[in-house]
Amino acid sequence: MSAGGDRVSGAGEPILRVAIDRKVYRAGASEPVEAVRGLAFTVERGEIVCLIGPSGAGKSTTLRILLGLDPDYEGRIEPDPRGAETSPGMVFQEPRLLPWRTVEQNVRLAMPRGRRGRDLDGLFDHLGLAPWRGRYPGALSLGMQRRVALARALADDPRLLVLDEPFVSLDDAAAASLRGLVVDTVDRLGMSVLMVTHNVAEAIAVADRLLLLSPRPASLVAEVRLDRPRSARDRAWADATRRDLAERHPGVIAD
Incomplete structure (x- = not known):
């Protein structure tokens, strides 16, 4: 091989x-x-x-x-x-999302403070998360929570x-x-x-x-x-x- x-x-x-x-x-x-x-x-x-x-x-x-x-x-x-x-960028076994923060807030909070205002539309669209940006982790399946964890890891390129x-x-x-x-x-x-x-x-x-x-x-x-x-x-x-x-x-x- x-x-x-x-x-x-x-x-x-x-x-x-x-x-x-x-x-x-x-x-x-x-x-x-x-x-x-x-x-x-x-x-x-x-x-x-x-x-x-x-x-x-x-x-x-x-x-x-x-x-x-x-x-x-x-x-x-x-x-x-x-x-x-x-x-x-790190994705752990468990999503490790803050339940009191929305999907978008979870992603942005992991970014350096000076980059938290950047445009993430493309990332959310690509990962199928655009409709869920304002939802809280508890409303998502485990598979969708893992997508949020992936978005968080990718957000800072x-x-x-x-x-x-x-x-x-x-x-x-x-x-x-x-x-x-x-x-x-x-x-x-x-x-x-x-x-x-x-x-x-x-x-x-x-x-x-x-x-x-x-x-x-x-x-x-x-x-x-x-x-x-x-x-x-x-x-x-x-x-x-x-x-x-x-x-x-x-x-x-x-x-």
């Missing part, structure tokens, strides 16, 4: 370089827990990269480090998230969109719709995506590149470039790809 998608990706310098030599949790008198060891990868311009690993492997820890939320580690992130001019299990708990139709929106948005805006997931089928459907992580402490087991355009990834190809991955990496991919 080698690289390929519906657009050219990977042109120019990587927009993100991650090199986590070691991350250890030391909680009180308990034994130290090594969460990450020797994990290094890049994300290139215009590509979708999926980070896949078993539960407890250190995926969320890795995200916290590259977002600048956990500076207590050995290694280096470039650009440094604590000093970067443009922070990554980030170069990198980071997704942490963004489609979990959605039914198949809602998940497929939101995946399509993410891919279409990335293609239109030319941004990059780093998505953390344990859903291998989901990753195979959208990624240009898979990064497979070992059980804790997390390290890179394999990098897999997918060689078929997303529009041509039918069920038979996806199933065959998953079986091949499971045979080659049984500790990471369940058959």
